Amino acid sequence: MSEIMIKICGLTTEDTMRAALDAGADMVGLVFFPKSPRHVSLSQACKLADMARGRAQVVALTVNMDLDSLSRINELVRPDLFQFHGSETPEAIAAAKVMFGKPVMKAVAISSADDLEEARFFAVVADRLLFDAKPPKGSDLPGGNGVSFDWDLLKDLDLPKPFMLSGGLDPSNVAEAIRRSGARAVDVSSGVERDKGVKDIEKIKAFVAAARSTFAVAGE
Numbered sequence: 001m002s003e004i005m006i007k008i009c010g011l012t013t014e015d016t017m018r019a020a021l022d023a024g025a026d027m028v029g030l031v032f033f034p035k036s037p038r039h040v041s042l043s044q045a046c047k048l049a050d051m052a053r054g055r056a057q058v059v060a061l062t063v064n065m066d067l068d069s070l071s072r073i074n075e076l077v078r079p080d081l082f083q084f085h086g087s088e089t090p091e092a093i094a095a096a097k098v099m100f101g102k103p104v105m106k107a108v109a110i111s112s113a114d115d116l117e118e119a120r121f122f123a124v125v126a127d128r129l130l131f132d133a134k135p136p137k138g139s140d141l142p143g144g145n146g147v148s149f150d151w152d153l154l155k156d157l158d159l160p161k162p163f164m165l166s167g168g169l170d171p172s173n174v175a176e177a178i179r180r181s182g183a184r185a186v187d188v189s190s191g192v193e194r195d196k197g198v199k200d201i202e203k204i205k206a207f208v209a210a211a212r213s214t215f216a217v218a219g220e
């Protein structure tokens with residue numbers, strides 16, 4: 001496995017999925033949230049997941065979804081892990097983990113050091129945490145808003161589970177974000193798009209290259 005883990009989230013087309021896989025993404029995210037411009041139907045998701053299987057981990061991203069709907073995604077799409085990006089409780093996350101027997105990642109919205117305390121509750125049940133910025137006021141989306149938070153807050157963070165950094169990353173700032181936060185895993189959506197919900201192949205390649213080269217420089 002690469003030394004920096006890279007997730008490209010919100011892929012909706014075969015071309016952009018192929019670009020993410022060819023660029024060497026470790027994880028690819030499929031969004032199941034109808035309000036999102038990146039929402040995929042179950043049939044689209046099955047096709048995209050089949051392309052990725054064996055090349056990258058397929059992440060099913062959901063927001064406050066009930067167990068029946070999660071089960072349908074699990075059976076049909078067969079993701080490698082679930083990402084919960086809503087206000088799911090630790091109990092709901094634990095229930096899904098037991099039911100599906102798969103790793104789960106919980107998104108935690110950060111705007112100040114106090115928010116990191118919430119992460120400690122989720123670190124008990126989730127396999128990984130994903131730190132994202134709080135959504136701007138009035139946003140319909142709990143994530144994928146292209147907004148960043150103070151990366152320095154994560155420096156020297158002592159948690160029993162690994163974390164992934166997300167929120168407002170792009171090819172031009174991912175290097176600095178990795179250096180300042182100490183993250184060993186990064187996630188991007190808007191920062192590799194040319195329009196809201198429309199991924200850009202060149203930006204995907206540039207993001208993966210920038211994240212990987214940063215780790216090599218930082219590790220010297």
Ligand SMILES: O=C(O)c1ccccc1NCC(=O)[C@H](O)[C@H](O)COP(=O)(O)O
Nearest residue numbers: 009036143144145146167168188189190
């Ligand atoms: O991407 C979405 O549309 C989305 C919708 C609902 C919940 C979460 C969503 N995305 C979450 C992600 O994993 C994003 O990659 C993460 O929030 C970073 O997004 P961005 O700031 O746009 O890179």
